[in-house]
Amino acid sequence: MTLAACSTGSGTGADPDSTAKELTPERISIVIPAESALFWDIYVAEAEGFFDEFAVEAEITLTPGPAATLAALVGGAADVGTPFAEQGLAAIEKGAPLSIFAGQSNTILVSIVGSPGFEDADSLRGQKVASSNVDDTATILLEEWLEDEGADPDDIDKIIVGSSGQRYQALQSGAVVAATLTAPTDQLAIRSGFPLIEEISLPGVLTAHFGTDSFLENRPHAAVRYTKAIQKAVDWLLDPANKERAIEILVERAEVDQVDAEMTYDLYLSEDVFIAGSPIELELVGTALGYLEKTNRVEGSPDPADYVTAEILTGANE
Template identity: 30%
Template sequence: MTRRVLSGAALAAGLLVSPSALGAEPVRLAVISESASNWPLYVAQAKGFFDKEGVTVQVTLTRSSAKQLEALDKGDFDIGHQAADHIIRAVEKGSELFVVMALNRPAFSIVAAPGIGAFEDLRGKALAVDGAATGYALLLKKILARHGLREGDYTLKEVGGTNERYEAVRTRIAAAGLISPPFDLKLFADGFKSLGNTSDYFPHYQGSVAATRRSWASANRETLIRYIRGYVTASDWLFEPRNRAEAIEILLGRVTMDRAQAGATYESALAKALIPKAAVSVDGLRQVIEVLGETGQLRPPLPAPEKYLDPTYYTKAREGR
């Protein structure tokens, strides 16, 4: 597997190409950043599960969910790992994107700078988010509201994905932010404080999903099915306890952290974040729709989750295992 940096005004990105044989079907995959949320992807690449399915997966790091969504929608990528709410909003604006597979539930630590001991201490402070209207920012707003903080009591600072939010909090550009493992563990080791976890408030909310365009899926049906099958195989492997040590080595090869942090990340990710078998929760997707309705981004009557989901590709991939 090789890595190179792509140039271009639209995206600053890294390309990861699997070493499968010539003739394999290419899949241009977009992810936002390197983090434990991509663990099954890392496993699929390291263990050759995509290669065995006859697909070559080229992964571009977009560093921004908004840039990724725009590029995915116009065909620069074939599949995007993206927050479910982004796909829903895109569809409502006329996009042909749809959800094919689930990836993660939101299990972000709410990490605050030293000296901040309660939500009230965030009043008047800047909080790091990917984008002010993203699904995870909406969850943060709802959590803050439960603790008496309304919009206007704080400022949302748009900085980008997990890595960028980590840096913003670490350097005190922001007083707090939603940070995923292992970056939250690094901050805790440096004296930063935890104000809780999004999973405490939204345990079934559908977070990240794999999405693609209906036209691409129709024209590349078998490729999409094979991609899903390779990813689900990796997910099954990752959730097998006997593979824990090797899984940690794979993560350490992709995300900078120490071994103790990797071990803690494994326990947290499997218990709270990663979704077994990458199966979409219709109820979890419905919660996303309800949150968008509550914030005025969807109007009643609220659409059914099936408007944004086509499970046939996933079902076919599972039948072939």
């Protein structure tokens, strides 16, 4: 989607460097699918006052999972959301009025964690394994790993469970013998005695900041302010001097132990999950589209730029 030039102003010619006191506050409704380290940039922007700095009144709502996050966006109940990228892209392909306007998680990190006694691909044959969607990135990577290990993906019974936390609960209860988990839940599971079967780390867009077309077209100045706050939050998060406070924020929001948050922080920085400037890496968007091609949710070789509104980042970087 292409927009006219936009700035941080409120439509009254405000200077991009104006303080929050000089800007008309913009209320932005944000939906996230889980309390997870994937959304650390949003947590930091709220906790450290970066939304306030750019006169953004952030209304953050936790949904039951990625599908509910998309439903809120498509239904007009939210302006911005952070679903799993391939689910958002699939929705756009079906005509959903959405677009990626800022980057978020630029590394796909997924852990396959099992119950004691179920610690390799062969042991999962005929067993129930939890993942977040039938054909999402984590499930595709799970199936590819099974094939690499000489197992048939059709030999496992995939159970769809919305969030990483809910999948861990299913693992704890014995409802499944393995699950795809993301940080910090995977760290908690492993530390609690559930064996790590496989850790997957690949370049790719796992989550991104999606906006509704209505929001991006009618309130681009608000989207730019939101993006500036997120960019400042990422810069802050990447500064080792803020490690202790960053971990504290994750502990508070994701309700995880200190040690799990510390391990997640080190993992995320070492794997370059967040990138300064929150860029949209079109090559990585293309990787996500490639997963959609594998599951026949897009045809041909779609142009990643068609799923992106680049003008918001341009405005934020001016």
